[in-house]
Amino acid sequence: MPKILPAGVTAASFAMAVKEFQGVVGADWVFTSDPDVDTYRDAYSPLWDEPNEYVPSAAVAPDTVEQVQALVRIANRYKLPLYPVSTGKNLAYGSSAPSYSGSVVLDLKRMNRILKVDDKRNFALLEPGVSYFDLYRHIQENGLKVWIDVPDPGWGSPVGNALDHGVGYTASPFRDHFGSHCGMEVVTPTGEIIRTGMGALPNSDSWQDYRYGVGPWVDGLFGQSNFGIVTKMGFWLFPQPEAMGTATVLAPRYADLAPLIEVFNYLEDSMLMTGMQDWSSPLGGRFGQPQPEELSALMANGWPSDEQIEAYVRAHGGVAWQVRLHFYGPEKIVRATSEYAEQRITQAVPGATFELDEILKLPPTPEQARSHENDPHADHLGVPNMITYGLMSRRPNDPDPPQGHLDMFCVSPRTAQGIMQVNRTLYETARELGMPNHASPFNTPNHWYHRCYMMAGMMTPTYRDDTPDRSAKNKRSRQIYETAVKNLAAARFGLYRTALGMQDLLVNQYSFGNHALLRFQETMKDAIDPNGIVAPGRYGVWPKRLRDQRRPDGIDAPVAALKQNKEGGA
């Protein structure tokens, strides 16, 4: 008997559904015992062991698309929700736990076939259980001349990561994982198989070459959503470049941020500088690192004036911004492009310096791939790794770290004004909550997506061990997270992705036209999934019969309907 069942499902009907699931995949691949089902909890949950923690009733692991279809049909008969996961490593965004407790996790990890990697047309076709490590190994073992673009860490699924709008570190457009996909196979909530784009043309050889096919393009419906179960997905790959150049730009003044961004935007949008910009400031502001004492003193009495900030920069080394740039291509092109970039940047920002640190001939040696001397972030070389875990696990200077965290990154336009508005909002939120402040004028953006920046938000650790005050600490993290989401939205900024328990709240901020977008999505949900069996509540999209589960004001607030809101249009 599971700990929790979905609304309307009795213990007897659940048992019958499980028996039918076993008939499809075999008894070994239906998990109902507590120790097995507990592995489908969210290891980073901010609700660990709370009554409202998101937990499944069972898990089922198909091996083929036909089995997925059969399971979906059974789930429809019993109105038993299924929550699909790929490799289930979406830590900080929900892991493999369902968005509606009592759902059965549809674990696609066994569907791990690399169906095709073509290094002449530069694409891959994958099943959802394939990990970045698997794909990288396959490419290396077969001597294929293509790169993958990896997020951190590398144990996740290209399919799952793309569907959650995940990002990476090599060149644009490949860093945008959903944006560089081409073609999907999807099992609909009623058990049909559809193929998108050219896949809809029987026996087409262009499924991974042209993404639109004809008519309305529907692929976007399957990202961060619950309109179907993606069982195959194509990706465009980066032909193995001949070289990677890395350069360092230093800018002396706080006020240099605006012209620096403008010239980067020109170089990037002209496709001259497609590599990722690694922003930092030698004065502090790295997410996850303690704020220097002198910077904390500067921030102690309110947001400093521009004059105070400039004086602080001059007194602390005279460098406000540091950006590492990456250039990919033939060595001659890398040299020429970096020379041109140097010219444009130093013209636009008087006093800025540009240093071409290295041109690394590719492919990297295994040693370079593991430990590139000047740029230890192997992700820029498309090599999957787990470095990020090392930044969050126990270290000599952090002997007792939390067991998890919630990721919080908000979209900012590529402007100095946007970056500073986010930083000021986070700063004021920290003061409102009476918590240690990590925001300053020197917090810098992340440049995963090509046409925007992502700004790191508040520190929100989560705990699942025997810490005596675990519940209170997790509650505090939820409060911080929810307050930041609301304050950022009030300042016109939104997160691009969020954890279980925060999705209703976040979607509630995207409320233009009295929530017209969400109402449109839910109209489609009801038509596509009449029994509401695929991932109810994922990213705030609830099927009609479960719409009373919505918590638009946060996970600790009561369930509620959407409030009337005509702000920004009607």
Add this chain to the structure above:
Amino acid sequence: MIRFATLWLVGLALLAAAATAATASAQDAPGDVARGKVAFEHSCAMCHGPGMHGGRLLPGTASLDAKYHGRVPATLEDRTDLSADYVMLVVRRGSEGMPFFRPTEVTKQDLRDIAAYLTRKVR
């Protein structure tokens, strides 16, 4: 350190029964050291291997290095004090910053094999 040691022992005692229950149904097939090495390389070594990445120890190895300060080897493959039950417990229940692994990621057979591999040096 007393806190760590105490919690570790209490946790082990409380959870041992759960680990036994989780693996009882398949105890008829013993773990295999050679297969365990392959499974360890596939599922564990990216964090718990002996190598370096970006000038740092791999994250699991670094964490154990910071925890034990050399009292036991930081690399799991060099440990001589692990029990099979404990290995299986940690994989399925997680440990501190390490999340738990589902039976589709590390199958029940893989888990027995990994446990056999990591306990092959037990004296």
